[in-house]
Amino acid sequence: MTNLIKMLRIDERLVHGQVALIWSHQLQVDHIVVVNDKAANDPIQSASLKMATPPTMKAIVLTRDKAKTLFADPRFNALNSFIVVNNPQDARFVVETGVKIPLVNIGNFGRASKEAAANKKKYTENLRLSDQDVADLQAISDSGTPVAYQIVPDQQKIPLDKLIQKGA
Template identity: 30%
Template structure:
C-alpha cells in the first residue's frame, strides 16, 4: 500500500477535504481509521455519501487498517488515511505502518482540552500521542487548509508545557 497522505480531521470528509486534500493526496482510496467511527453505521453511511466522485471510501477499525496495509493484495493501492485523533495514528505507527508525515487539520474543542489554534484543541492523551509520534520520527505539521504555512505542532505543545 502506498500512503500518499495522512491527516487528522475530526470532521473527516467535508468540503475542505473533498475539494482540496483529496486532490493533494492524489489517492484512489480514503481509509478512515477509527474504531469509534467503524461502529457507527449512520456516520459511516453519511461519510461514504460525502466522498468525491471516483474516490473509494473505507471505514475500519485501526487494527483492521493495519492488516489491510500489510495485505499484499493492496500493495499498489494509493491511500489517503483520515483519522479523528493522534492516538489512532500512534496505534498504526507502533504496528509498523510507515506514516512519515501527518497533517493535523482539525481537532474540536471539548471539555478537558486546551485550544492551541483556532481549529486544534488537545487533551493530555493527544499530547502524549503527538510526543510519541514525534519520537517515532513522524513529521507533524499543523495545517488546516493547504494554503496555510505548515506549523510544527510540537512547538505549540511545548509552548503549552512552558506556560503551565
C-alpha cells in the same frame, strides 16, 4: 514495493469538504481510508462518510483491527491512499502498526463538544489538545514520523514542536 500512503490526517469530522475535496485532490489519491472503531461500527455514519467522498475516489471505513489487517496485506501497497482518523490515539495506533506514513497532519481537533474542549488546552482556533493528545503526538514524532498542524494545503505548516511551544 513501497506503499503509496500520502498522508495521515487527524480531523474530528473525518471526511468533509476540506478532506474530501481539498486534501484528497492536493494529494492526488484515489482511496480515503478512515480508521475509527465508532464510525466503522455505525452503518449510518459509515455510509455518510462514503457519500461525502468524491465519486472518483473510494472510501474505506475500518475498525482498528480491520485496518491493521489491511495495512499488513501486500495488496494495500498498490493503493494510492490518504488515511483519516479523528483523534491522536488512532493516529498513534496507525503509525504503530508499522505502515510508513510520510506525514501526520493535524487539522480540526478538540472542538466538537464544549465538554471535550473544556478539558483541553487551546493551541489555535481549530485545535485543542489534552495532555494525553500531546503525549500521543509526541510519541508519533519521536518514532520518526513528522507531525504538523495545517488546516488546508495553502496554509503554512506548523511543526509539532513549534505548535507545542506556541501553546505553552
